[in-house]
Amino acid sequence: MEKRPLGRTGLQVGIIGFGAIKLPGISEQEASDCLNLALDQGINYIDTARNYRDSEEKIGKAVAHRRDEYAIATKSSARDGDAMTEQLNTSLRNLRTDRIDVFQLHTVSTRDIWEQVRAPGGAYEAALRAREQGKVLHIGVTIHRELQVMAEAIESGLFETIMLCYNALDSENVGTEILPMARAAGMGTIIMKPLSGGQLCRPLEQRTPGLGGPDAIIAGALRFVLQNPNVDCAIPGMQSVREVEENVALGESFAPLSAEEHEELIRLIGEFAGEYRYGQRCLRCGYCQPCPQGVQVPEVLRAGDMLRGYAEELKHLALDAWKAITVGPEACVKCEQCLDKCPAGINIPEQLKSVQELFKGYREV
Template structure:
């Protein structure tokens, strides 16, 4: 298993992590069996958004005796009413559900407490100017939430949330299809067929700016909907008309700036294993560019996708990393200290480019890499 720093939280999380939805409706024994299997595979991070008391209790029982080995990301502002999940902004309901959550999970704190979910401008204003954020910050002060986060599907609103400086973690939907969609306050737009009926080109700039901002600010991103609700794994259901593999979807998400982990909603051991197989997959097996390149309707022409097809560089430059760090400086209009240090420790730097053109020949997206290396060398000074 690969472990990554979750932004500036100090937490080291497994790159492959668990969403809780796969355990819905399962027995205590089934949940324990699944979590045992996940732990055996090196998974140490789980997101529990549901307020279902049976689910929470089953997960709590499965983690009894090994709580300190596991990083729990729970949610604030979910409630359980009339036998179903409810998103709420009623602070008393949120407080009651949070307290119940700790009891059900058999713990006295959450490693990450997520405000659940904020996609609309008015909701953002209500949460961050009202009692919900005050409750969240109080719980953090008390140590019952160690790190504060938010779940969102809207890159414009998520950016505003990050810019408040109050959150440490963002749970966000990332996959190649969603990344082409513009911001919307309606989550249904992300998978509406009509929104893929016309040609789409490159990552939506608001999404790209969000990922770069999180990288710059040290806000860790963990990813939901990495398979697009399963659609991307199906040739029939995928907007691309081509099936991707779990390893390709996971690799795509994990190569975006700021991303630490992907939350996979696995129902059984086979689905957990399919996700964990990313750890041992070959470069060819992880290659998402082979699916995305050459499409007429969807294209990423001239845009670095950090896919690594430019390798091997004849002088050993990690071109994808240089491009990523350079792009981060453009987004910031400055060179953040962390980006400068990441660039500094690269074995080879942009100034060593001999303009042989091998990388440009290899690139499936037609990126002007030699020009990018010249710009990066000028930007960083070497």
Template sequence: MNRRQFLKAAAASAILPTILKVRGVSAANGEMQYRTLGHTGEKVSIVGLGGAHIGFSYVSDADSERIVRTAIDNGINFMDNCWDYNGGESEIRMGNALRDGYREKVFLMTKLDGHDAKTAAAQLDESLRRLRVDHIDLIQFHEVIRMDDPEKIFAPTGALEGMLKARQAGKVRYIGFTGHKSPEIHLHMLDTAFKNNFTFDTVQMPLNVMDAHYDSFTNLVLPVLVQHNIGVLGMKPMGAQVILRSGVVTAPECLRYAMSLPTSVVITGCDSMAILQQAIDVARNFHPMTDDERTALLARTAPVASNGKFELYKTSHHFDGTWQNPQWLG
């Protein structure tokens, strides 16, 4: 590593120490740890179970149920999902797993793609049926990845209007949004909300060891969320395994780095019991990275992170479900 790369890594981490102490943990070492979900006051586990992986075709119905229930039995109470994951199979499988009293033990989140109120409401109702529940704790506008998405969502008869009605009807409790393309789009979505006298309860975005170096959500969006006490949902801690292919960082390091940010929860996909156990172990034994540890890790990842090669969700359409299926937007 040359001096320029080291200084770049140090600069990427310089913003963090002033906000890292905002989120605390609430358990002794060896137990699942929990944080407060922004201004909602809800307590959520520092690691959340991603919904996409449990719906993959190579994961059996029985294994998906075992993964969900084992996660909950070990203290993971944040469940992630989406209306479009695996053609609805992810929600169906999670709904099956949440029977027999498991629903009452979790904070359930799902996402929808519709930009207009009618489409969004229809997708929400479908999610409720698949998940076998009468309400969702958190609904999020999925894949805010275009600069004009906020205007469509906040337009008269837009998706927000539909979700505000759903909240009034008791179908949802909290409202947030997700995206993985650009921090500038996230900032535009937040600004659009503020201009409409609305504050999101949560925001979901990629937070990982590569992001700090390239078009960074960590550096640009995270401080805004902390300032407004909006729940921070970190996703793609390993970039859907792509980051691990760099060969410069391990999965536990990726998880611990993301948990050391002022996140409320770090969502990770688990397609096997072994991967789930890895996430549980990191969460239960978590202690925040020191400034020196963080700087060293960012210095190690800097040489391979500067062009977004390992962040395909930013640099390609590989993860853009609504780009491949524009009809989902309504």
């Protein structure tokens, strides 16, 4: 797999990294199978976060004995220094390592958070201290929205890497404005949600490798991201051996899209996903969880996206997903505690209600 320098960090990373956000959804053994296969097949960058539930622990158990074969990136959402230090120490323990290659300030997506982390005694100061102590080798930042905050974070010169949402559905101005700025500043660029949080994927059982359709969308969407010369690495989330194999194969055969292929990709996405607007689609990050009422927000919004986006013959999958939800929109008391946590800026109570209505209209539920 092609490797690219991760900005000025000195790391050389494969163009496909392992996004570990989905590991909480599988068993320890399955996680171990995926991670070890990924390393065997040349993936050398693993990205996780303190708040991806047991993702860090699973990585530590599965591959800590192969620590020199991969760079580990994790993230902390702590905003003050003491909490950041505590979270970093937990990450080191979980990952069974003495160093984090890329330690990222997580979801610095609003101006308020940007001010908090830079304030005296804030998270950035703690990350700097950790770098001086050798616990952290490079400091990065992840930002889901607010182009202005992205620009300021780049211009500040405080970070060596930046992780951003960028994909064929949701390229906004990130591709044309922000990524070139990051490149000019010598920062490593890591792309989260290259498949738009799975929205560009059909369920595995519905795919037919090599015959176009949904697989063409996945392949095309990854190529769309990787052909941007200002992208170093994309980290699709993986939770099965088959997904690891597919992503590695795509990384190994990567070639930029021709003009015709690009046009075809946009046409396929248009058919597949319908009209898309930022702030209306869930990225499945799970940051809104846990809800105090137990509402399974990502699962509800996923079922809604499936019902809206899937062809008629696949809508039964949306109904299955809807029926598997144990605490749905009816339990939402509109407390709005989740609103500030959502990096996509979704009005969650409103969207929950709209999905509830959607399923009522489709079939008696």
